[in-house]
Amino acid sequence: MTPRTRRGLAIIGLVLSPFLVGLLFTYQIIRIPIRTDMAQSLAIGYQEGPRILPPQSAVPLQGEAVIPEEFPSNPVLADDVSLQRGKILYDIHCALCHGGQGHGDGPLSAYFGRTPENLISSEATAEFDGSVYLTILQGFGEMPSLAENLTVRERWDVINYIRTLPSGGR
Numbered sequence: 001m002t003p004r005t006r007r008g009l010a011i012i013g014l015v016l017s018p019f020l021v022g023l024l025f026t027y028q029i030i031r032i033p034i035r036t037d038m039a040q041s042l043a044i045g046y047q048e049g050p051r052i053l054p055p056q057s058a059v060p061l062q063g064e065a066v067i068p069e070e071f072p073s074n075p076v077l078a079d080d081v082s083l084q085r086g087k088i089l090y091d092i093h094c095a096l097c098h099g100g101q102g103h104g105d106g107p108l109s110a111y112f113g114r115t116p117e118n119l120i121s122s123e124a125t126a127e128f129d130g131s132v133y134l135t136i137l138q139g140f141g142e143m144p145s146l147a148e149n150l151t152v153r154e155r156w157d158v159i160n161y162i163r164t165l166p167s168g169g170r
Helices: 003-026 042-047 080-093 129-138 152-162
Strands: none
Touching: 080 152, 129 152
């Protein structure tokens, strides 16, 4: 081989080597581990045990984590602050389906197969506050769960407000 031929082959080799390396990656001859499972990522590594238990006197921020077997009782007094917060939250989360006065005639009610509950009917007002709370927490029928949207306190505020709707008080 002449020096010119060797130089030509070296240039061709240098030019083609990135393409050959790319082909090796493509055909998985050279394997680089790429973690695609979020459970193996470093972002959640700090959540691994052992976990420190909270003190015995600690109170959970979100209330009860487990749904009780019996209806919970309303721990929030229906004072002006609760009713005002309840109205604001009702207008944001509930009025679209149940309507501003709780008749089940909200703007989205036409899109459901079944009319949303009339919150001021005698059947709805006879429900325990705990039953309404569990309905808000878990959802019912086409009504979605609002557990992620409303905190424990906010759910009770909405229930307190619903009880003051015209013909809806107990």
